[in-house]
Amino acid sequence: xxxxxxxALACVVAGLVIGAxxxxxxxxxxxxxxxxxxxxxxxxxxxDFEIGSENASGALRARIARKGLFALKRTExxxxxxxxxxxxxxxxxNCSYRLSGAGFPAEWWSITLYDExxxxxxxxxxxxxxxxxxxxxxxxxxxxxxxASRPDEAVNWISTNGAQTFDLTLRLYRPHLDxxxxxxxxxxxxxxxxxxxxxxxx
Amino acid sequence: MIRIxxxxxxxxxxTFAGWGAMNxxxxxxxxxxxxEGLAERGAGVNAMTLREPADPYRQxxxxxxxxxxxxxxxxxxxxxxxxxxxxxxxxxxxVSFFDHITNNYETLTGDLFTxxxxxxxxxxxxxxxxxxxxxxxxxxxxxxxxxxxxxxGEGSLPVMQAAQVKDDxxxxxx
Numbered sequence: 001x002x003x004x005x006x007x008a009l010a011c012v013v014a015g016l017v018i019g020a021x022x023x024x025x026x027x028x029x030x031x032x033x034x035x036x037x038x039x040x041x042x043x044x045x046x047x048d049f050e051i052g053s054e055n056a057s058g059a060l061r062a063r064i065a066r067k068g069l070f071a072l073k074r075t076e077x078x079x080x081x082x083x084x085x086x087x088x089x090x091x092x093x094n095c096s097y098r099l100s101g102a103g104f105p106a107e108w109w110s111i112t113l114y115d116e117x118x119x120x121x122x123x124x125x126x127x128x129x130x131x132x133x134x135x136x137x138x139x140x141x142x143x144x145x146x147x148a149s150r151p152d153e154a155v156n157w158i159s160t161n162g163a164q165t166f167d168l169t170l171r172l173y174r175p176h177l178d179x180x181x182x183x184x185x186x187x188x189x190x191x192x193x194x195x196x197x198x199x200x201x202x
Numbered sequence: 203m204i205r206i207x208x209x210x211x212x213x214x215x216x217t218f219a220g221w222g223a224m225n226x227x228x229x230x231x232x233x234x235x236x237x238e239g240l241a242e243r244g245a246g247v248n249a250m251t252l253r254e255p256a257d258p259y260r261q262x263x264x265x266x267x268x269x270x271x272x273x274x275x276x277x278x279x280x281x282x283x284x285x286x287x288x289x290x291x292x293x294x295x296x297v298s299f300f301d302h303i304t305n306n307y308e309t310l311t312g313d314l315f316t317x318x319x320x321x322x323x324x325x326x327x328x329x330x331x332x333x334x335x336x337x338x339x340x341x342x343x344x345x346x347x348x349x350x351x352x353x354x355g356e357g358s359l360p361v362m363q364a365a366q367v368k369d370d371x372x373x374x375x376x
Contacts (some may be wrong), residue, residue: 001250004205011212018213019220027228052306058225065229065304068265069236070348072298077311110269110351118265120258127269128258132357162258169265173294173352 023113027062037183045080045170045188049181066137067118074179078106078175083167085193091167093121093148093160095196099168102141102191107174108132113146115163123161207312227306236263237346241276248284250371255353265350271362273349275371277324281344282373283331284324290315291361294352297322301342308338323374332374347371 008113038044042047050056051064052073064071071079085089099111110131115121120128127150135142144156146168151157160166171189179185192196239264244251251274256266266272277284288297295312310322313337313373321335324347331337349369 004208005204007209008212012216015216015218016220017211019217019222020224021220022217023221023224023228029259052304054305054307056305058222062225062228065232066264069232069263069304070300070346071306072296072309073306076296076298076306076311081346109270109352110267112265112267112269114265119261120256120268122258122264124258126257131269131354133352171267189240196290 020176027066038185041185041188044082047080049074054187078172081167085191093163096147096194098192099144099146099189104172105179106172107175110171112160112169113166116165121162123159125159127157127159130182211285233302233304240274240359241311243358247276247278252266252366271353273369275347282330283315284371286322287370288315288320289365291365296350298348299326300346300364302344
């Protein structure tokens with residue numbers, strides 16, 4: 001009998017450790033992507049519309065606390081994050097990419113690069129983000145180079161210096177929520193890998 | 203056989219309990235540490251900290267936006283409500299309120315703040331509120347007010363900083 005109780009206690013302790021450990025690991029992952037329509041756009045840009053909400057699950061709340069503390073509710077801002085290129089490969093700071101997009105269903109937007117620790121990559125390039133007001137665009141839309149070296153030509157640039165892996169966060173301020181949550185949204189920026197390695201083309 | 207079933211159920215229930223407990227604890231612990239850090243490295247509790255634009259060497263929180271100018275006020279409503287003053291601006295402005303477990307329970311937009319009407323009174327439930335200002339009720343005694351201003355576009359930073367210096371928060375003394 002005593003042995004049975006001891007084994008049961010060991011199971012309880014093991015279960016608590018496994019559950020707590022799994023929650024700790026899960027909350028440290030950047031990847032979002034709820035199951036609501038519009039939570040994943042073009043297979044790569046992912047959000048969870050419950051961010052900042054009292055209705056957020058415990059797991060989402062823990063993840064946001066670690067990876068996006070003080071995020072706003074969806075009525076004010078929707079945050080989409082992308083961590084793969086057009087071919088589905090993880091983003092790598094040793095590579096250069098072409099990010100191409102146009103407008104968004106929101107009053108204002110920005111796209112910012114964060115390193116593997118969810119901070120702005122440590123560099124003095126002054127090129128951590130692009131936004132609606134400052135992006136160089138034409139009637140077709142805009143293109144930005146995501147790379148470690150500053151492009152020669154006058155194009156938009158997001159620097160990967162100081163990062164190893166990274167992701168891009170798209171902030172949509174005062175978003176058109178009905179449209180975003182309809183599940184019919186597409187045409188978010190594409191991200192094409194150009195080259196990799198020392199002196200990756202930019 | 204029954205004993206194995208008991209062990210399996212104990213393991214399963216404990217796993218769910220551990221998962222739930224950790225997910226419950228993480229936001230609370232992180233928010234407590236974040237508020238302590240923001241108060242220590244800023245103007246303290248119930249006082250507004252006017253932050254410089256975020257850059258790679260000046261990040262007060264994970265995933266700051268370099269396109270926003272932030273002001274922060276860590277609050278404690280234990281002894282009195284808080285009066286929050288916001289410097290009006292023409293560009294993007296939001297004033298967001300977070301409780302002690304990271305819920306964004308209220309966000310006020312820039313059009314609510316004018317030179318004639320720029321104050322908000324923050325109270326907790328059951329607390330008497332002075333009249334004459336917009337009222338926000340906090341679900342928790344402690345929390346954070348975060349002011350965001352858009353600083354993209356040429357010349358916007360000095361304009362926004364001129365508005366930011368008018369941001370303030372302080373306990374309401376009768």
